Amino acid sequence: MNPRADRANRIVLALLGFVLLVAGAAGIAAGLFLFGNDALLPAEATTFIAANHSWFWPAVVAAAVLLALLGLLWVTAQLASDRVSRLELASDPAAAAARCC
């Protein structure tokens, strides 16, 4: 296993955990104190999206592409290995021994 990928996994998963914790806690707090009986998707939001659809949906697609790239990057990082794929053999054994020992 690649130690760099392990470290990256740990950081990304910790960040993801933090984001989920904050989002969940914020949502619970919203239900308890802030928004009262507001709908999850208020009418203002749908009005806003309808009024700004010329840039809103392209922005959603751009965010989705970014998400896909990050996901791909993360998945490919899991397949990376730090093992040496090939070793170069010295043509002169004496020189190799001198360099090695």
Next chain:
Amino acid sequence: MRLVNRMLALVIGIAMVAIAVLVTVEVVLANLGQARWLIPYQNVAALLAGRTWQSSSVRAVLVAVAVVGLVLLISQLWPRQRRFVELSGAADGIDPVLPRSSLRKAIDAAAAAEDGVRATAVNLGPRRAIIRLVTTRHDEEQDKEVATRVAQRVTQRIADIGLARPPRVTVRVITGGDR
């Protein structure tokens, strides 16, 4: 934990790509005036519009999200054992190390090789190696003697390996019987 993290990374990474592709295709189809592909977004919008922040189902989901986040955060921040232990004799640019699992096996083998030991279990911490023994005898005095011999043998084995910071050896005996 590393393997679990790797599996999580694969699952979440693939899910990210799948969600992104799904959203992109749906937005493009909607802009072209085509029928939806997989997401029934009218139903989703109606569902969200019909729920408030105080709905019990919404609150249950939010609590679940917060708990998953907390578990994930704690599991990642919890300190982990190093995979390698340092050996003495570090030179310029070379830090000799030994896999922790190999050290554990060496300790286990040394303990198991002592007379009167039926079974062993080794718990290897950063500063202490705890060896639990099951002896073949009923006699407490003899068990103490076995424990002393095991501690000496394991300490010697660790000294032979040449660790930079040898762990303290503790032996705990579970009195066995001839079976």
